[in-house]
Amino acid sequence: MIRLAFTILAGVVLGLVVHLVSVLALPRIATQDAYSRLTPMTKLNSVTQLPLADPNTSPMPFMDPAFALAICRYDLSGGAIKLTVPVSQAYTSVSFYTRNEIAYYAINDRSAGKKVIELDLMTQAQHDALPEDEEVTAADRLIIDSPSTTGLIVMKALAAEPGLMPQAQATLQAATCGPQTDAPAKAEAPRGRR
Numbered sequence: 001m002i003r004l005a006f007t008i009l010a011g012v013v014l015g016l017v018v019h020l021v022s023v024l025a026l027p028r029i030a031t032q033d034a035y036s037r038l039t040p041m042t043k044l045n046s047v048t049q050l051p052l053a054d055p056n057t058s059p060m061p062f063m064d065p066a067f068a069l070a071i072c073r074y075d076l077s078g079g080a081i082k083l084t085v086p087v088s089q090a091y092t093s094v095s096f097y098t099r100n101e102i103a104y105y106a107i108n109d110r111s112a113g114k115k116v117i118e119l120d121l122m123t124q125a126q127h128d129a130l131p132e133d134e135e136v137t138a139a140d141r142l143i144i145d146s147p148s149t150t151g152l153i154v155m156k157a158l159a160a161e162p163g164l165m166p167q168a169q170a171t172l173q174a175a176t177c178g179p180q181t182d183a184p185a186k187a188e189a190p191r192g193r194r
Contacts, residue, residue, distance in 0.1 A: 068168035072177035080122035
């Protein structure tokens, strides 16, 4: 009787371990993840507006038909990128995901407190390489550190009523995501005595 109970308990524990390992490994081995699905229809380091949610032709599952949606597929290996998203009338949100679909940052229009959500996205190494500038504070410049060099930025604008969808789409059409063109201010080198 004890052998039978031990065998059943070992089977249950083994089943739980196999289940847990497969659930944790699935996102890393899946071939049709969001990044792979969006690669053919989006440009790198550029904003691409997705078509409205339709159950038959939706590029991603569980898209909300009340939101206009735009994607920026980014690669930081060439340097930091600058993201600018105008705020819509109702609600605007921006979410950041790694290549393996791990969400690491999100901001909306209410927390931004401005008419435009504007930020710089870079890796931790690129952030550490920025020169110290006492005149630029964290309130002046929002810098997001990405845990990976590639990933997705998902921008959403709410259309509170179906007739407001063109306005929500126009808001996201005005969004920009691209390589940072303005060089950060360099720290002045200390002057030596002559």
